[in-house]
Amino acid sequence: xxxxKLQQVGAATLETIQGFGRATLMLAGALxxxxxxxxxxxxxxxxxxxxxxLSLLIIVVSGLFIGMVLALQGYTVLSKFGAExxxxxxxxxxxxxxxxPVVTALLFAGRAGSALTAEIxxxxxxxxxxxxxxxxxxPLRRIIAPRLWAGVICMPLLALIFTAVGILGGHxxxxxxxxxxxxxxxxxxxxxxDFEQDVLNGIIKSTVFAFLVTVIALHKGFDAVPTSExxxxxxxxxVVTASLAVLGFDFVLTAVMFGG
Amino acid sequence: xxxxxxxxxxxAFVALSIAALMLLALKVANAGVAxxxxxxxxxxxxxxxxxxxxxxxxxxxxVVVGRxxxxxxxxxxxxxxxxxxxxxxxxxxxxxxxxxxxxxxLLGEQYIGLQPGFVDESVEILGNGDHIExxxxxxxxxxxxxxxxxxxxxx
Numbered sequence: 154x155x156x157x158k159l160q161q162v163g164a165a166t167l168e169t170i171q172g173f174g175r176a177t178l179m180l181a182g183a184l185x186x187x188x189x190x191x192x193x194x195x196x197x198x199x200x201x202x203x204x205x206x207l208s209l210l211i212i213v214v215s216g217l218f219i220g221m222v223l224a225l226q227g228y229t230v231l232s233k234f235g236a237e238x239x240x241x242x243x244x245x246x247x248x249x250x251x252x253x254p255v256v257t258a259l260l261f262a263g264r265a266g267s268a269l270t271a272e273i274x275x276x277x278x279x280x281x282x283x284x285x286x287x288x289x290x291x292p293l294r295r296i297i298a299p300r301l302w303a304g305v306i307c308m309p310l311l312a313l314i315f316t317a318v319g320i321l322g323g324h325x326x327x328x329x330x331x332x333x334x335x336x337x338x339x340x341x342x343x344x345x346x347d348f349e350q351d352v353l354n355g356i357i358k359s360t361v362f363a364f365l366v367t368v369i370a371l372h373k374g375f376d377a378v379p380t381s382e383x384x385x386x387x388x389x390x391x392v393v394t395a396s397l398a399v400l401g402f403d404f405v406l407t408a409v410m411f412g413g
Numbered sequence: 414x415x416x417x418x419x420x421x422x423x424x425a426f427v428a429l430s431i432a433a434l435m436l437l438a439l440k441v442a443n444a445g446v447a448x449x450x451x452x453x454x455x456x457x458x459x460x461x462x463x464x465x466x467x468x469x470x471x472x473x474x475x476v477v478v479g480r481x482x483x484x485x486x487x488x489x490x491x492x493x494x495x496x497x498x499x500x501x502x503x504x505x506x507x508x509x510x511x512x513x514x515x516x517x518x519l520l521g522e523q524y525i526g527l528q529p530g531f532v533d534e535s536v537e538i539l540g541n542g543d544h545i546e547x548x549x550x551x552x553x554x555x556x557x558x559x560x561x562x563x564x565x566x567x568x
Contacts, residue, residue, distance in 0.1 A: 195416050201423045209426060235518070245441050310430035317433035320441060339440065344470065348442040 176372040182293035183301050183371075193299065200299040204265045205307030209314070211264055212257060216315035219252060220244060220322025228331050237333050241342035244323035249346065249355045250411065253316035255403050258362035261308050262395035266370035269300055270391040273374030274384035282375075297371055304367030305360070312359035354410045361402060366395045453504065453541040454482065455497045457512050462493045463551025464523045465514055471497050471525045478503045481525065497525065506539045507532045511547035523551060 227243045273296065276282050282292045320342075327333045346352070370391045377387035462484065471479040479499035487494050499506075509530025516523050530536070530547075539545070 198416060198419045198423055201426070202419045206422045206426045209429075249437070249441070307426075310427065310433075313430050313433040313437065317436045320436075342441055344468070346442045348438055352437050352442050 172372070172376065175376055176368060179293060179297060179372055179375055180301075180368060182291070183297040185294070193295070196295065196299045197302065200303035201307060203268070204300070204303040205310065208261060208264050208307070208311055211260055212311045212315050213318050215256065215260060216253075216318035217322040217325075219256060219315075220248065220319030220324075221326045223247060223252075223319070224323035224326040224331070228327060228333070237331075238337040238341050240323070240327045240333050241338040241340075242345035244327070245320055245342045245346050246351060248316045248319040248323075249351045250358075251403075251407070253312050253319065254355055254359035254362055255399060257308065257312040257315045257359060258366055258399040259396055261304075261311065261363070262366045262370070262392055262399070265304065265307075266366050266391050266395050267388045269304070269367070269370040270374035270377070270388045271384060273297075273300075273371065274377035274379070274387050277375065277377060278379035278381070278384060280379075297375065300371060301367055304370070305363045308363030308366065309356055309359040312355070312362075316355065358403070358406050358410075361406060362399050365398045365402060369395045369398060451501050452479065452498045453501055455499060455539060455543055455545055457495050457497065457545040457548050458487065458490070458492050459495060459512075459514065459548050459550050460492060461550040461553060462495060463514055463553055465495065465525070465551065466522075469522065469524050471499065471527055473503070473527045473529065478527065495525070504538070504540075506530075507536045508539050508543065508545075509533075509536055509547070510539065510545060511549070512545050513549035514551035516552070 223244050224240060227240055228237065231237050231239055231243065273282075276292075276296065282296070285292045285295065324335075324338060328335045328338050373387045373391045373394070377383045465481060465484065467481055467484060469481045470477045471481065479497055481495055482498040483496040485494055486492070506527065507530050509532075511528045511530060513526045513528065514523055515526045
């Protein structure tokens with residue numbers, strides 16, 4: 154009885170460690186050698202389009218609304234202390250440091266990550282990946298590598314757009330609707346936002362999240378049980394695991410960057 | 414879809430994100446605008462700087478003319494020495510000018526108010542590395558309340 158439980162715990166632990174190992178092997182295979190940007194250009198451009206451009210709409214709309222809500226909520230509290238001119242720094246700092254990278258990563262996991270997992274899982278289920286291997290085409294370099302680079306490069310760009318649109322959304326509500334002084338909104342922001350401390354750290358954060366989300370999505374797809382049920386489970390796992398990983402790493406990165 | 418069309422769309426996406434980065438760098442963080450090559454430094458010794466921080470503004474009549482570049486403690490006098498970086502387009506303050514640490518609003522952040530002094534034939538213009546002698550320290554609220562209570566007790 155107790156031995157059975159013990160065996161279950163051991164099996165789960167081994168399975169997790171093996172998963173890490175397979176993910177690392179996949180990553181090493183995809184990154185082996187420099188990326189063939191020139192030779193495989195159409196493959197890369199296709200993935201940049203699917204992962205980056207098609208995610209643009211959801212990122213812009215969510216950024217706009219999150220900026221607007223932040224300004225609206227912040228104004229309610231700040232106006233009680235007569236500190237409306239601090240609305241700019243409030244919106245800019247919370248978007249640059251926290252919400253921009255994190256919300257973009259969560260949306261990216263749902264929008265692009267799940268699509269990557271499902272696509273690769275179906276390729277595995279219909280034995281396209283084994284077919285490529287039969288033709289001496291390395292699926293890691295032809296399928297995984299373009300998607301990995303597209304995800305790692307596109308997500309920080311999406312986070313930048315998200316943050317910029319959010320700040321403009323905050324301007325829309327704070328200045329144009331609630332009547333905060335426009336000069337105060339921007340000048341207080343410029344006085345309180347530091348390029349290296351806030352903007353660059355935000356970009357570093359979103360790059361780390363991009364790597365996490367993309368690797369998890371690709372690994373779950375590549376490792377999926379090749380049945381319809383397996384693919385559905387892998388897609389769900391991608392969103393859940395990637396979101397948890399992003400939130401966990403966000404705490405660690407925040408503690409390292411802003412905690413001291 | 415042809416590769417050309419995809420390339421155009423991806424190019425537009427990258428251009429958009431570069432525009433976003435420009436907005437964040439120039440309009441939000443104001444990086445690179447306050448370049449140190451176009452400013453000169455002044456020094457001032459205070460008794461107490463209160464809540465003054467590096468990058469706090471230096472204002473003349475409410476107009477920002479510079480920023481606090483550095484704050485350190487004089488190791489012999491045990492008094493804080495503040496280095497001010499003044500924009501070089503404002504380069505004709507006389508040496509009789511005075512500095513005071515002021516607070517914007519009741520709970521706002523602290524800044525340095527520069528009060529230009531009189532100009533005379535014997536008065537020189539402040540240049541790089543000069544010391545401003547006439548300074549007023551920050552008002553510390555706790556000391557003020559303490560004095561008030563002390564005075565009330567005497568009455």
